[in-house]
Amino acid sequence: DGGITQSPKYLFRKEGQNVTLSCEQNLNHDAMYWYRQDPGQGLRLIYYSQIVNDFQKGDIAEGYSVSREKKESFPLTVTSAQKNPTAFYLCASSIVLGRGNEQFFGPGTRLTVL
């Protein structure tokens, strides 16, 4: 079955630690995205990638970093510089970057900073 997997499902972090959230897709999609969800708010775009070795900042990139070394993988690192990292994180992909292309989502990772 084609789809997007995210791991882990739940992640706990101590303040001051960096953590990396995994996102893998086997849909052969070029574009990938990271979103953050907070209670009562819409999904907010953190980073997106059009193609391997290319990525761009979204609306709330501060305190986050990404890499895109393989087409299938787009890991997100939440650094200690992120002031309020506790949130639900969703990864998505689409065939190509650009409006009108349907985005497919993973099941998400809930990050809690202790």
Place this chain on the structure above:
Amino acid sequence: ILNVEQSPQSLHVQEGDSTNFTCSFPSSNFYALHWYRWETAKSPEALFVMTLNGDEKKKGRISATLNTKEGYSYLYIKGSQPEDSATYLCASWIGDYKLSFGAGTTVTVRA
């Protein structure tokens, strides 16, 4: 409207009843509106992509309408069933690359 907004934030429906809720979006430079259904512990799943003013889409008991001139879309659930319980997200394109999402409407169907 500058952002995508959804109302109400949540609603409770008796099994068998019909319901509807709203998505408002910027009408200028409109390109397409997406509806997603997001069940607890699952991935958001695409329901509809709507592009034309007056568009109506239907999937089983769920349907949606689109008014691009005034910037709103309605989603209807006819004869609600417990499996319709989910959060329904709408999203509209802002520029070429960004999907702007509403906060969602959470529907709880009571048996």
